[in-house]
Amino acid sequence: MFTFELPEIGEGVVEGEIVRWLVKEGEIITPDQPLCEVMTDKATVEISTPKGGRVQKLHGEEGDVIAVHTPLADIDESSAGAAPAAPAASEAPTPAPAPAPAAPQPVAMPAPAPAPQPAAAAPAPRTSGKTLSTPAVRSHARSMGVDIDTVVGTGKSGRVTRNDIDAASSPAPVHTDRIKAPPALPAPAISPVAARADEHMRIIGLRRKIAEQMVKSYRTAPHFTYVDEVDATELVALRKSLKPAAAARGVKLTYLPFIMKSLVSVFTEFPTVNSVIDEDTFTLTVRGEVNIGIATDSPHGLYVPVIKNVEQKNILELAAEIAEVTERTRAGRPQLSDLQGGTFTITSVGNIGGRFATPIINHPEVAILGVNQIHDRPMVIDGQVVPRKMMYLSPSFDHRIIDGAVAARFVSALKARLESPASLLLELR
Numbered sequence: 001m002f003t004f005e006l007p008e009i010g011e012g013v014v015e016g017e018i019v020r021w022l023v024k025e026g027e028i029i030t031p032d033q034p035l036c037e038v039m040t041d042k043a044t045v046e047i048s049t050p051k052g053g054r055v056q057k058l059h060g061e062e063g064d065v066i067a068v069h070t071p072l073a074d075i076d077e078s079s080a081g082a083a084p085a086a087p088a089a090s091e092a093p094t095p096a097p098a099p100a101p102a103a104p105q106p107v108a109m110p111a112p113a114p115a116p117q118p119a120a121a122a123p124a125p126r127t128s129g130k131t132l133s134t135p136a137v138r139s140h141a142r143s144m145g146v147d148i149d150t151v152v153g154t155g156k157s158g159r160v161t162r163n164d165i166d167a168a169s170s171p172a173p174v175h176t177d178r179i180k181a182p183p184a185l186p187a188p189a190i191s192p193v194a195a196r197a198d199e200h201m202r203i204i205g206l207r208r209k210i211a212e213q214m215v216k217s218y219r220t221a222p223h224f225t226y227v228d229e230v231d232a233t234e235l236v237a238l239r240k241s242l243k244p245a246a247a248a249r250g251v252k253l254t255y256l257p258f259i260m261k262s263l264v265s266v267f268t269e270f271p272t273v274n275s276v277i278d279e280d281t282f283t284l285t286v287r288g289e290v291n292i293g294i295a296t297d298s299p300h301g302l303y304v305p306v307i308k309n310v311e312q313k314n315i316l317e318l319a320a321e322i323a324e325v326t327e328r329t330r331a332g333r334p335q336l337s338d339l340q341g342g343t344f345t346i347t348s349v350g351n352i353g354g355r356f357a358t359p360i361i362n363h364p365e366v367a368i369l370g371v372n373q374i375h376d377r378p379m380v381i382d383g384q385v386v387p388r389k390m391m392y393l394s395p396s397f398d399h400r401i402i403d404g405a406v407a408a409r410f411v412s413a414l415k416a417r418l419e420s421p422a423s424l425l426l427e428l429r
Contacts (some may be wrong), residue, residue: 016045161175214360226404228412236389260318291341293347295347307325368395370394393411
């Protein structure tokens with residue numbers, strides 16, 4: 001019997017969460033076959049078995065957090081190469097029910113001959129075909145609450161007239177040989193909408209990691225958000241002028257590379273904003289590298305892939321790398337290295353909408369930049385009202401490290417660079 005333990009997945013990783021089992025007890029497996037998916041540091045990793053055989057026992061359930069070198073599965077190697085186990089009795093397929101005997105077919109009965117009608121009997125109301133009437137008469141019938149199809153018309157060719165509608169709706173005695181009272185209508189059936197049953201979902205995998213990180217950050221760092229607006233008219237024009245050249249190189253040019261390069265410049269004036277904090281020793285590390293995380297919405301949840309060494313790359317290089325790493329992330333294939341080493345984070349929901357937000361810091365960083373929708377607004381410039389492309393910035397800061405005045409100056413410096421973005425093109429790196 002071989003007991004397979006959770007291996008060391010990455011440097012500094014001491015535990016992982018079982019997100020999904022990929023095999024079942026009793027199943028015959030082969031060497032290198034994936035056993036389960038394990039979540040560590042926001043990266044989901046497939047854990048494969050080094051040996052084959054029959055899975056005798058799986059240790060842990062989906063959602064359990066287990067330490068490295070903890071048993072994952074017991075594998076009976078003597079069963080390697082054996083045929084797959086037959087399904088247990090409880091899993092045996094249910095035999096198809098025997099066909100029910102054919103139901104006796106009803107015998108068609110001849111319709112009874114109609115009884116003779118007295119000569120004075122009123123004509124029966126029509127049961128099929130279109131009632132003859134004018135649109136005005138139909139409207140009058142609706143206003144009087146009369147079902148026009150139950151009224152026998154006295155007009156030419158049986159046409160229902162206004163007088164016929166008035167007679168049908170009048171409580172006074174009417175000529176019963178002409179009009180048949182409308183049948184009593186059943187009360188409308190009211191089908192109450194059934195309440196949906198409660199659904200209980202265990203919070204596991206990435207969603208649990210996000211929850212734990214957000215709670216840790218919000219409880220640890222006293223947040224404050226500072227909002228300012230940027231005139232992005234020149235930024236929009238610059239991007240538009242460069243998009244064809246970027247597209248010719250196969251690069252999709254967004255606003256993020258311009259914002260990232262502006263941040264690199266501003267960090268030289270405000271280096272503590274590009275920092276990480278060690279809670280255990282209460283030490284601040286001001287980072288020399290600028291590694292900017294991009295909060296990325298994906299079908300699997302929120303990831304923050306990191307663009308490393310932003311200070312060493314130009315606009316097009318950043319655009320290409322952003323596209324590559326975010327595409328890989330949205331496809332659920334981020335590498336563990338993609339998600340580590342961040343010094344500052346940008347979260348942008350401008351493509352969705354909204355004016356500003358109060359983002360939560362990506363701990364252990366000390367600040368995060370919220371970038372919001374660019375929208376047209378009338379602005380007063382040199383005494384004239386002109387349309388401009390306006391955008392709000394809404395960064396949040398750790399007030400233990402960043403004072404309010406420092407935050408305000410930092411945002412003002414960032415605003416100045418974004419409002420005159422042409423200078424960014426002078427930086428080859």
